Amino acid sequence: MRLTYTSDLWWKNAVVYCLDVETFADGNGDGIGDFRGAAEHIDHLERLGVTCIWLMPFFPTPDRDDGYDITDFYGVDPRLGTLGEFVEFMRVARDRGIRVIADLVVNHTSDEHPWFKDARSGRDSRHRDWYIWSDTPEPDDPKGVVFPDAENSLWEYDEDSGQYYYHRFYRFQPDLNVANPEVRDEIARILGFWMELGLSGFRVDAVPFLVEDVGQREEAAKEAPSGKSGGENEGKAVDRKAQKAGLPDVHEFLRDMRAFMNRRDGGAMLLGEVNLPYPDLRKYFGNDLGNEVTMCFDFIGMQRMYLSLARGDARPLGAALRERPLPPKDCQWASFVRNHDELTLDKLTEAERQEVFAAFGPDKEMQLYGRGLRRRLPTMLDGDLRKIKMVYSLLFSLPGTPVLFYGEEIGMGENLTVPGREAVRTPMQWTPHENAGFSTADPGSFRNPMVEGAFGPEHINVSAQRRDPGSLLMWITKLIEQYRGCPELAWGRYQVLETGSPAVLAHRADIDGETVLALHNFADEDVSCELTLEGLDDGKVLTDLLIDGTVKISPEGRVAIELEPYGSRWMRASEPELAPADAGDIAESEARQNG
Numbered sequence: 310m311r312l313t314y315t316s317d318l319w320w321k322n323a324v325v326y327c328l329d330v331e332t333f334a335d336g337n338g339d340g341i342g343d344f345r346g347a348a349e350h351i352d353h354l355e356r357l358g359v360t361c362i363w364l365m366p367f368f369p370t371p372d373r374d375d376g377y378d379i380t381d382f383y384g385v386d387p388r389l390g391t392l393g394e395f396v397e398f399m400r401v402a403r404d405r406g407i408r409v410i411a412d413l414v415v416n417h418t419s420d421e422h423p424w425f426k427d428a429r430s431g432r433d434s435r436h437r438d439w440y441i442w443s444d445t446p447e448p449d450d451p452k453g454v455v456f457p458d459a460e461n462s463l464w465e466y467d468e469d470s471g472q473y474y475y476h477r478f479y480r481f482q483p484d485l486n487v488a489n490p491e492v493r494d495e496i497a498r499i500l501g502f503w504m505e506l507g508l509s510g511f512r513v514d515a516v517p518f519l520v521e522d523v524g525q526r527e528e529a530a531k532e533a534p535s536g537k538s539g540g541e542n543e544g545k546a547v548d549r550k551a552q553k554a555g556l557p558d559v560h561e562f563l564r565d566m567r568a569f570m571n572r573r574d575g576g577a578m579l580l581g582e583v584n585l586p587y588p589d590l591r592k593y594f595g596n597d598l599g600n601e602v603t604m605c606f607d608f609i610g611m612q613r614m615y616l617s618l619a620r621g622d623a624r625p626l627g628a629a630l631r632e633r634p635l636p637p638k639d640c641q642w643a644s645f646v647r648n649h650d651e652l653t654l655d656k657l658t659e660a661e662r663q664e665v666f667a668a669f670g671p672d673k674e675m676q677l678y679g680r681g682l683r684r685r686l687p688t689m690l691d692g693d694l695r696k697i698k699m700v701y702s703l704l705f706s707l708p709g710t711p712v713l714f715y716g717e718e719i720g721m722g723e724n725l726t727v728p729g730r731e732a733v734r735t736p737m738q739w740t741p742h743e744n745a746g747f748s749t750a751d752p753g754s755f756r757n758p759m760v761e762g763a764f765g766p767e768h769i770n771v772s773a774q775r776r777d778p779g780s781l782l783m784w785i786t787k788l789i790e791q792y793r794g795c796p797e798l799a800w801g802r803y804q805v806l807e808t809g810s811p812a813v814l815a816h817r818a819d820i821d822g823e824t825v826l827a828l829h830n831f832a833d834e835d836v837s838c839e840l841t842l843e844g845l846d847d848g849k850v851l852t853d854l855l856i857d858g859t860v861k862i863s864p865e866g867r868v869a870i871e872l873e874p875y876g877s878r879w880m881r882a883s884e885p886e887l888a889p890a891d892a893g894d895i896a897e898s899e900a901r902q903n904g
Contacts, residue, residue, distance in 0.1 A: 599637025
């Protein structure tokens, strides 16, 4: 296909790298990562092949939820730098050809945000209706409590104003009332502000919770309950039924956001966190129109991948890829191995989840909320580089856009002494020396302590792996280079193939007469598999893009391929005279030169 097509829809074959400014690099020696430090390390991302940086929240915050409790949507947290240093970071990224997106966290604010402080000051306050209030809280569905280790309700009583406010997440994060047109206008203003400073889009946090339908008790708005509220429904006690009647559909809200962004910058995108079954999830793309979220994370594919790894059987992942609907024409799936939160397994059955727990997180301290893991991939695979390399080969070959979490490129581990989801948010490991090159400050000032032991910086770091051609860093750099040179993987129509071996996942991607084939062995043994490649014959050969080797295709389109334990192969179908060079071609060329 023509590479010129890829520039307009840049997100369809991007390489996205998520980083937490606070834990990436400290540029002023105070023990806290900042934009100055991040800017100094952008060249690492350029060498890796990253095309888009995703910034986790960097806004002013009390920091009770790693920055997701925001007190000002228009600023930079002073610990992380200034607005001027943010602009300098953006300029360096742009100079290196790297786009930047950021977290859009508009489900809620911090309870210390000036809007909420004003809202709770009285029922007639300016921002009262910017939040969701009720005289009587709705009955809680325990499944709706996102953090059951910390919360047991979605409502919190406010002593000052005598009403309950709604919080889908923590009690210190009151939900914004998106039914209020003023709130929707403010969200658009936030989008526009950061786009003017150069952002190419946003990762939208918890998309299904953007617009909450919290229901209503019939009499809640008619009379106040006895006790805490004083028995009077005074001032701006919210009529929940009226509020529900004015509630915009979440899809209408997303369409409005996308339209606003397209007016400001037609190349901007929305990356959605939508952890739902495939039939429900596709609606968040805007169904066939594709006019809502531009990209959605494939949570189901990720979870089935871990089930396949636990079993040494590729079939669970293969089944997910067959079930997964095609995204609308200009949209895309986002593939990932893990993200910044717990590694959720909530879409597996209880029995399947226990299989994955037994394989990769048997200790309770490794698990979280009874539904996920707080570990990184390398520790779960006991540092077996064969398995780790196979998984990342899989990530970059799957149909969709790959998303990396900082430190994955070198195989960082987690620190289980750090509570909750923070276990995977440890300082980036740049060197084997003092503080891993993250900071010159006393380690006691770091947000989270360094990883120790076999995955500590003396063993796992960027500088050493940059010098080692067999390292994970150099492997992922090679994968990215090949991925960017194979737009078929992201743009083509894919098909999961029968291999005759339950351990092998094989899929092909085709577009404009070009074909790329990828095979991955989930077993700890050599596997030979035979494939039938419809539409191909002995007029073409398969040239391996990761290792040396060319495989012939029979006149009937059949091909036999060997895979090592946890092996992976990417192969391009080409006419022999147009095929990429392999070791034989290089040896022949050298012989001619020496002859």
